[in-house]
Amino acid sequence: MKRDTPDTASILAARLAVLTAFHFFAATALAQADGGQTITLAEAGRARCQIVAAPDADGIEAYAAKTLAGYLKEMTGAEFPVVSPNEFKADRAAIFVGLSEPAMKRLESEPLAKLRDQEHVARSVGQDILLYGKGHRASLDAVMEFLENSLGWRWYSYFEKPVVPKRATLTLKPFSRNRDFDFRSRHLALRYNAEFFIQHGVNMGLETKLRKRRQAVPGYLKSWLPNENFVHTSFSYIPPTPTDKYANGFAWVEKRNYFETNPEFFSVGDSGKRVPNLQLCYSHRGLRDELTRQVRRQIQLSGPRQLIMIDAADVPGRFCHCDGCIALEERYQTPGGPLFDYLIELCNTLKREHPETRLKTLAYRRSQTQIPPRLPEGEKLPGNLIIEFAPIEDCYFADWTHPDPKIQETFQHLQDWAAITAPGNLWAWMYPNPWGTGHEVPVGNVERVITNMRLMHKAGVRGIFLDHHGVNSRSGWSELQAFLVLKLSQDIEADTDALIAEFTDHAFGPAAPQMRQYLTELEAARKAITTLPTQVGYKSRNLDDRTFPYLTPANLHRWQQVFEKMEAATAKLPVELANVRSQRRELDIATLWEWFDLSAAWPGVYTDHRKVAERVLAANKAKTPSGVVPVWTLGEPLVAHFVTLIDAGGEKPLPADFDGIARDRIRTLLPRNNARGENKRSIQDPDAAFGTAAVVDQPQMPFRCGFAEWKSRTPRNVLRGPDLELTPADITPGEYQLHRLGEFDVTTDDSLIWFGRSWQTNLQVGSQLYFPGETSHWEAWVNLKFDGKSWGGKGEDLVVCDRVILVRKTPELLRD
Known part of the structure; x- marks a missing residue:
C-alpha cells in the first residue's frame, strides 16, 4: 500500500537506458513537481553527504546504514561514511537512517504519531534525506524504498545479483513518500541467503536455520514476532517417543517418552486403542494441563513477546476416536473441535498471564482443521489467536474463481474464518508451486498466485507464508512468483502486468516477449481445465494425459520451436541465455515423456533424445548469476528413467x-x-x-x-x-x-x-x-x-x- 506525494529523481531519466524495465515505477518516479533545490548525494565519484545511523539495540539501523552505504558506493564509486549521531557533522548534508537526535531536529514533533505500525517514510528536508518508520525494521524498509524508488535499485531473485545503476554524479529533487505493507506478516520459505528476503521486507522466519543449528541470531534477523518452532509442534511439546520426527523440536523439553508413561495423552485410533503416531488427545484434562505447563515453560525461557504455534501433527485423518474428542467435534461442528476447544482455553489463560503472547494454529485439511468452528452467535475467537489458513488440498491448477465445488468450498471456509477472527489475525499459507510431477513439467500458475493473494486480502488475510517448493531447484516460475508475492505484500493493487514485464525483460532480455507469450499460453491451458484432475492437490503423483491435458505433442513441438528462437536471440548474452535454458528444463522433460509421439510426427526433428536429456542436466549444473547453487537438481531421476525407456523402445507390458x-x-x-x-x-x-x-x-x-x-x-x-x-x-x-x-x-x-x-x-x-x-x-x-x-x-x-x-x-x- 502506497501513499505517495510528488517526488523528484532526475537520475532516473539517464537510468532508463541501463535498466531495461523501469516502466514499473517511472510514472511515480518521473512525475515530479517542478522547482525545488537539487539534492546532491555524489559528484564526480565523491560523496557529498554522510550517513547517520540512529543507535538501536538490535542493530537494524546499523545494518540499514551499512546496506545503504554499500549500494551507494556501487552506484557512484564513492565511500559514504557511516557515523553515529555523536560523530555527525552539522555543516555537511546527511542521510539519516532512523530517528536520531539530529534527525528529530529536522522533523516536526512526534513524527511517528500518525504512522501505522510498519509504515515508513523516505523524504528530503533541505539538503538532508530522512529514512525512518514505525515498528520492527521500519528504518531498513525506508532505506530500501529510497533505493528502489529514488535511485533505481532492483533485486529480482536470489539467483540474480542486485541491479545497481552506475552514476558518478547523483542528484535528486525534493521528495516525500510514505509506504506501508498490505500484509503485516511476510514469510517466504528460506532456502538461501537472507539478504534478498530482508531487503524485500520479509519480517518473519529469517532466523529459522540459525535457530535449528542452535546458533546466535543477529538482532536485525529477528522476526517481527519471534517464533521458536514454526509448524507441526504438538509432538515437540509432548514427544511420544525419543525417536519421533519432532521429538527434538525444543532443546529445553526434558521428557521425550510420554507414550510410555502417559498413553492417555495420545489419540485413540479407529481400533479403539491409544496410538503414538496420530495426534494428541486434546479432550483429556491431563494432556491439557501438561501441554499448558510446557507452554508456560517456553514463555519463561524465551519471554512473553512471541508467537507460539500449537497445531496438529502432520498426519491426516481424524484427531481422536475417544468419546470426549467426538463430543467436541459435534459441539463445534468441525473435525478440529478438540484442538480448537483447547486453544480457546489456553488463549484465555495466556491473555490473563501474558497479554503480549500470541498463539497460532493451522487451518489445515478438511478432515481436521480447515473447517472453522461454529461459535455461539456474535462470538469470535480470542484476540490472541492467529489462524493460518493452509489449503493444501486445493488443486494447484485452480484459483478461487474456479467453479469446482471443492475449490469454492475452500474459499468459503476462508471467508468463514474471517468472520470469527480478530482483525489482523487471519494469515494464509500459500502453495504457489506444484509438488510431484507438476514440479517437473510446464505449469502456468503465476496468475493463480496473483488472484488468490488479492482474494485473500479482500477477505481479511493480513499475514502470508509462501511454501516455495520451486526455489529448491530454480524451477518453473518460482522466481517470478516470489518477486510478485513480495511486491503484492507491499501493495496488493500493484500493476502485476508491468511487474511481469519488468522481471522478464531483466531475466530474458530480447527473448522476453516470447517468454511472456509462452507463459500466457500455459496460463490459458491451465484455465481451460474445467474439470479438475482427481487426486491433484498441492502435488500430483501421475504424469499422464488426464493430469496434463495441454501437454500434447503439438503444443510441445510448438513451444520447442519458440525456445529455439529464444536461444538464438540470446546467443551472445550469456546470462540471459542461461536463464532461457533454465526455463526450458520442464519443457524438455515433458518432451522426453512424449518422445515416441513427437518423433513419429516430426521424425526429422526429434532424432536424439539424449541431446534433450543432456540439455536438462547441463542447465541444472549451470552457475547462476549470483553464484547461489540450487539445493536440488530438477528431474534427473525422471530424465534417466525416460532415457532408459526410450533406449529400450518402450517399457514391456506388466505381468x-x-x-x-x-x-x-x-x-x-x-x-x-x-x-x-x-x-x-x-x-x-x-x-x-x-x-x-x-x-x-x-x-x-x-x-x-x-x-x-x-x-x-x-x-x-x-x-x-x-x-x-x-x-x-x-x-x-x-x-x-x-x-x-x-x-x-x-x-x-x-x-x-x-x-x-x-x-x-x-x-x-x-x-x-x-x-x-x-x-x-x-x-x-x-x-x-x-x-x-x-x-x-x-x-x-x-x-x-x-x-x-x-x-x-x-x-x-x-x-x-
Whole structure:
C-alpha cells in the first residue's frame, strides 16, 4: 500500500537506458513537481553527504546504514561514511537512517504519531534525506524504498545479483513518500541467503536455520514476532517417543517418552486403542494441563513477546476416536473441535498471564482443521489467536474463481474464518508451486498466485507464508512468483502486468516477449481445465494425459520451436541465455515423456533424445548469476528413467497379475548400482523391462533385499521394513521372476529399497513417493534374474533387477 506525494529523481531519466524495465515505477518516479533545490548525494565519484545511523539495540539501523552505504558506493564509486549521531557533522548534508537526535531536529514533533505500525517514510528536508518508520525494521524498509524508488535499485531473485545503476554524479529533487505493507506478516520459505528476503521486507522466519543449528541470531534477523518452532509442534511439546520426527523440536523439553508413561495423552485410533503416531488427545484434562505447563515453560525461557504455534501433527485423518474428542467435534461442528476447544482455553489463560503472547494454529485439511468452528452467535475467537489458513488440498491448477465445488468450498471456509477472527489475525499459507510431477513439467500458475493473494486480502488475510517448493531447484516460475508475492505484500493493487514485464525483460532480455507469450499460453491451458484432475492437490503423483491435458505433442513441438528462437536471440548474452535454458528444463522433460509421439510426427526433428536429456542436466549444473547453487537438481531421476525407456523402445507390458489394478496407482522404476570401482553396474538385456537391468552389488546367499528409511542420519536412526529372502530353491536360473517384497509406508524422503549385502544397488523411493503430511502406503514387487553356478545356472555369478513395481494402496494409515 502506497501513499505517495510528488517526488523528484532526475537520475532516473539517464537510468532508463541501463535498466531495461523501469516502466514499473517511472510514472511515480518521473512525475515530479517542478522547482525545488537539487539534492546532491555524489559528484564526480565523491560523496557529498554522510550517513547517520540512529543507535538501536538490535542493530537494524546499523545494518540499514551499512546496506545503504554499500549500494551507494556501487552506484557512484564513492565511500559514504557511516557515523553515529555523536560523530555527525552539522555543516555537511546527511542521510539519516532512523530517528536520531539530529534527525528529530529536522522533523516536526512526534513524527511517528500518525504512522501505522510498519509504515515508513523516505523524504528530503533541505539538503538532508530522512529514512525512518514505525515498528520492527521500519528504518531498513525506508532505506530500501529510497533505493528502489529514488535511485533505481532492483533485486529480482536470489539467483540474480542486485541491479545497481552506475552514476558518478547523483542528484535528486525534493521528495516525500510514505509506504506501508498490505500484509503485516511476510514469510517466504528460506532456502538461501537472507539478504534478498530482508531487503524485500520479509519480517518473519529469517532466523529459522540459525535457530535449528542452535546458533546466535543477529538482532536485525529477528522476526517481527519471534517464533521458536514454526509448524507441526504438538509432538515437540509432548514427544511420544525419543525417536519421533519432532521429538527434538525444543532443546529445553526434558521428557521425550510420554507414550510410555502417559498413553492417555495420545489419540485413540479407529481400533479403539491409544496410538503414538496420530495426534494428541486434546479432550483429556491431563494432556491439557501438561501441554499448558510446557507452554508456560517456553514463555519463561524465551519471554512473553512471541508467537507460539500449537497445531496438529502432520498426519491426516481424524484427531481422536475417544468419546470426549467426538463430543467436541459435534459441539463445534468441525473435525478440529478438540484442538480448537483447547486453544480457546489456553488463549484465555495466556491473555490473563501474558497479554503480549500470541498463539497460532493451522487451518489445515478438511478432515481436521480447515473447517472453522461454529461459535455461539456474535462470538469470535480470542484476540490472541492467529489462524493460518493452509489449503493444501486445493488443486494447484485452480484459483478461487474456479467453479469446482471443492475449490469454492475452500474459499468459503476462508471467508468463514474471517468472520470469527480478530482483525489482523487471519494469515494464509500459500502453495504457489506444484509438488510431484507438476514440479517437473510446464505449469502456468503465476496468475493463480496473483488472484488468490488479492482474494485473500479482500477477505481479511493480513499475514502470508509462501511454501516455495520451486526455489529448491530454480524451477518453473518460482522466481517470478516470489518477486510478485513480495511486491503484492507491499501493495496488493500493484500493476502485476508491468511487474511481469519488468522481471522478464531483466531475466530474458530480447527473448522476453516470447517468454511472456509462452507463459500466457500455459496460463490459458491451465484455465481451460474445467474439470479438475482427481487426486491433484498441492502435488500430483501421475504424469499422464488426464493430469496434463495441454501437454500434447503439438503444443510441445510448438513451444520447442519458440525456445529455439529464444536461444538464438540470446546467443551472445550469456546470462540471459542461461536463464532461457533454465526455463526450458520442464519443457524438455515433458518432451522426453512424449518422445515416441513427437518423433513419429516430426521424425526429422526429434532424432536424439539424449541431446534433450543432456540439455536438462547441463542447465541444472549451470552457475547462476549470483553464484547461489540450487539445493536440488530438477528431474534427473525422471530424465534417466525416460532415457532408459526410450533406449529400450518402450517399457514391456506388466505381468497379468496387475491387470485389474488402475494404471495410475502403479509406478514402475529401475534401481541403480551406485557402487564404487570398476565393477559392472548394469547390463543391456533384451529380456529386461526397459532393455537394461541394474547389477546387484555383493549379492549374498541366501539373497536378501528389503525396504528401509532413515528417520535421522545423525544420530543414525534407521527403520527397517519388509525383507525378502531367496534361496536357490526359490529361483529359476536365467529367467526374470517377480517376487513380492511386501507393504510399507514411505514417511521420509530418505527411503529406499535395497539389494544385496552392501545396499549400493538400491531404488530411492522416498524422493519419488514421499509427500509431507500424506499417508503413502505401497505394496512392492521386485523383478530379479539370477545366473551363475551359485544360483544353479551357468557362467559367472550375476544377479540383476530390471524393474520394481509399486502399487499404491488405500491412502490410510495403519493405525496400530
